[in-house]
Amino acid sequence: MSRFWKPGTEKPRIVEDEEGGILFYSASPSSSGQGYESLRQRLPAYKYRTDILYLVETHATTIVVGETGSGKTTQIPQYLKEAGWAEGGRMIACTQPRRLAVQSVASRVAEEMGVKLGEEVGYTIRFEDITNPELTRIKFLTDGVLLREMMDDPLLSKYSVIMVDEAHERSLATDILLGLLKKIQRRRPELRLIISSATIEAKSMASFFSASRRIHGREDEEHGPRKVPAILSVEGRGFTVQMFYSEEPVSDYIRAAVSTVISIHDEERMGDVLVFLTGQDDIDAAIQLLTEDSHKRKQELIVLPLYSGLPRADQDLVFSPTPRGKRKVIFSTNIAETSLTLEGVVYVVDCGFSKQCFYNPMTDIENLVVAPISKASARQRAGRAGRVRPGKCYRLYTEEYFINEMSADGIPEMQRSNLVSCVIQLKALGIDNILGFDWPASPSPEALIRALEVLYSLGVLDDDAKLTSPAGFQVAEIPVDPMVSKMILASNDYGCSEEVITIAAVLSVQSIWFSARGVQKQLDEAKLRFAAAEGDHVTFLNVYRGFIESRKSSNWCHKNHINYHAMKKVDEIRQQLRRVAQRLGITLKSCEGDMEVVRKAVTAGFFANACRLEAFSHNGLYKTIRSSQEVYIHPSSVLFRVNPKWVIFHSIVSTDRRYMRNVISIDPSWLTEAAPHFYQNQLFNPRPH
DNA sequence: CTGACCTGT
Secondary structure (H helix, E strand, O other): OOOOOOOOOOOOOEEOOOOOEEEEOOOOOOOOOOOHHHHHHHOHHHHHHHHHHHHHHOEEEEEEOOOOOOOOOHHHHHHHHHOOOOOOEEEEEEEEEEHHHHHHHHHHHHHHHHEEEEOOEEEEEOOOEEEOOOOEEEEEEEEHHHHHHHHHHHOOOOOOOOOEEHHHHHHHHHHHHHHHHHHHHHHOOOOOEEEOOOOOHHHHHHHHHOOOOOOOOOOOOOOOOOOEEEEEOOOOOOOOEEEEEEEOOOHHHHHHHHHHHHHHHHOOOOOOEEEEEOHHHHHHHHHHHHHHHHHHOOOOOOEEEOOOOOOHHHHOOOOOOOOOOOOOEEEEOHHHHHHHOOEEEEEEEEEEEEEEEEEEEOEEEEEEEEHHHHHHHHHHHOOOOOOOOOOOEEOOOOOOHHOOOOOOOOOHHHHHOHHHHHHHHHHHHHHHOOOOOOOOOOOOHHHHHHHHHHHHHOEEEEEOOEEEOOHHHHHHHOOOOHHHHHHHHHHHHHOOOOHHHHHHHHHEEEEEOOOOOOOOOOOOHHHHOOOOEEHHHHHHHHHHHHHOOOOOHHHHHOOOOOOOOHHHHHHHHHHHHHHHHOOOOOOOOOOOOOOOHHHHHHHHHHHHHHHEEEEOOOOOOOOOOOOEEEEOOOOOOOOOOOOOOOEEEEEEEEEEEEEEEEEEEEOOOHHHHHHHHOOOOOOOOOOOO
């Protein structure tokens, strides 16, 4: 059982742990915080309490290397508060990359302190602000929310200490935040930073925060904290994990994973198995193989898939306790690497790959590809076997490959993403020299220049690459992709903001359609009930109207193959966008069914994604106007096989062909109307056919 | 004639 549970006392319950994963803690002893004192003192972090406080006092930046179960996330903010860092109206902030982690860590800390959540201890995530400006002293928040807060308070002046947790994950928001915090430190020497990171990244974090691009010798060494970061290592509470490697390279990792599971089951003592694969297809194939191969063992195995697209009820199955005499086998994507922690896992099988998204600034296309993982990822996966008792990890690659060929770290998201949103955020914070910005991991100049070009073409940046007023500031203010923001701004001129905000909300979620194996046909039929001749964006409006008319019924969604949770999110985003739009002076107005103005507003944001059907094309070949790239309408679009002459797409997925997803038909004259500078006269030049 | 790794404002 879990290390926090005293057998025979109370039943364990599930809450998030400090890695943002799920772990069994003992049930709360009572409503008072008294009972936590001894529990807190047994955490590894407690031994370092004095050291942590001393280092934070004397150093501008402290890097805490803390492994699983060290208690750093829940304890350090409390130590800081106890030492007086939250006095005089100041606050202690602690950021997390994920919403769930923010909520659970905040409620855990409130419980330990014996205070009501939302008073002394609070949290803020999108759509949810559980803080009290008068009372809150310790605030947990996503790093994305803290970035948004900077737009109102660029120096984050209400915080005395900012702890950035899980910095080794190198998410886009974390890296932007780190770059900006380094800048803030120069203006606010009294501010303290705590960066929490895994071992591998600690040194690069330290050198990032020590290196100064300013003139040396200016620093005032007699007063204030030391500028060179301190590094403190706190041991974790993970159990040892024994490693096993393939003797030879594996050609079919799905088959290898399944046979490894079978031999674990036949030869090893009880304990659940977690298998890391790359995606839904892998997982379905592996489960099919295993159930075919192991019908004899059927009564003993509970085989479950786990990926984010799975309905919530199916996801919850993996958390139910394994009955006595049975063994759970979970086939999972990367979701189990950082986002969720499964209790009871003793054996991990690691295929050595994951799906990763790479952005190509030359083609402006994102590619989702199966790629080898890094050593850091492999260690993280292996560590999932050592939370309950000593575990075993089976790597489906050779030890030689691990040592000599696997790269130490993954490529930070910053270096493989479209940077349009990132650049506009920095511009809104007054960072003029984007190319010279001091990033924790510099993105390629090509990606930055592409982002600047896109923003310039949207009229968001002027000739001096400064944010335009008011358009640039308005686009930065709306919490969606800049092209979507631009579309919302344009909707004000066309008198269709209600419709366009709904479309913007739908475009901001993964997919509103519910797709599962074997029901594609029913899904296609359901789609036809909502399909609009103008294209997918107008179809979304029909779906949303139906959802509202059904009074947001989950049953209605189910019957129409629509993802209820996605629609709830659409509704929340829509409400947020309406509030922001009103604040920016946009009139909320419906065009009452005039879809031409809606399509014009879409064009105003997405003119750069215009395509023309090739003359005499029999297979639906389009070419983009901007760069003559060959593209096709995705079969999931309502315009598939309709093939209007002129279309605009929202995004491209690249497989063997490049497919446009979410397509709307337009009139080419709207392009020159929306972006004369962008198209000039290239549209109507006759081309030889 | 077919795609959805994971996050976040």
